Amino acid sequence: MKRLAVVIGVACLALLGLATPAFAHNTLVSSSPATDATVQSTPSTIKLTFDQPVQKGEGLNTVSVRGPDNTGWKTGAVDVQSNVVSATLDELGPAGGYTITYRIVSADGHPVSGDVKFTLAKAGNGTPTAAAQEEDSGGGLPIWVWIVGGVVVLGAGITVAMRIGSKQPQ
Ligand SMILES: [Cu+2]
Numbered sequence: 001m002k003r004l005a006v007v008i009g010v011a012c013l014a015l016l017g018l019a020t021p022a023f024a025h026n027t028l029v030s031s032s033p034a035t036d037a038t039v040q041s042t043p044s045t046i047k048l049t050f051d052q053p054v055q056k057g058e059g060l061n062t063v064s065v066r067g068p069d070n071t072g073w074k075t076g077a078v079d080v081q082s083n084v085v086s087a088t089l090d091e092l093g094p095a096g097g098y099t100i101t102y103r104i105v106s107a108d109g110h111p112v113s114g115d116v117k118f119t120l121a122k123a124g125n126g127t128p129t130a131a132a133q134e135e136d137s138g139g140g141l142p143i144w145v146w147i148v149g150g151v152v153v154l155g156a157g158i159t160v161a162m163r164i165g166s167k168q169p170q
Contacts, residue, residue: 074090
């Protein structure tokens with residue numbers, strides 16, 4: 001019984017230990033347009049640079065743009081090159097505030113979302129999409145990704161715990 005308690009305790013510690021550095025989430029380090037930038041014309045490409053590689057995969061990462069009065073603006077397919085996520089942007093319309101909303105999958109498999117606001121100083125000729133592009137409903141990650149991830153982390157913790165546990169003098 002005592003030994004089981006030790007094993008469980010160590011497994012929890014191992015989980016905590018693993019959880020910190022190896023499983024840190026990506027953070028946005030820079031963007032184009034930059035946060036709170038004022039641009040004179042539509043940026044033809046949105047670029048988001050993170051501190052670590054972003055997971056590639058169809059539908060995993062999304063970038064959308066909303067404008068004045070919650071209008072939606074068309075972005076192209078999301079491209080991932082290591083730490084950099086980019087998407088083309090069709091011409092914008094009215095001058096005013098726009099928000100880029102992203103949702104990407106961290107190096108550790110967890111989704112991270114956020115936004116970048118910028119101001120368009122001069123109106124463009126673009127027309128908005130029918131409605132603001134919906135934030136993807138229900139998440140791009142299938143449930144099995146979470147289950148497999150959880151099992152792998154738990155397995156690692158237990159393995160470490162067993163190893164440490166078996167070294168305990170009887
Ligand atoms: Cu994570």
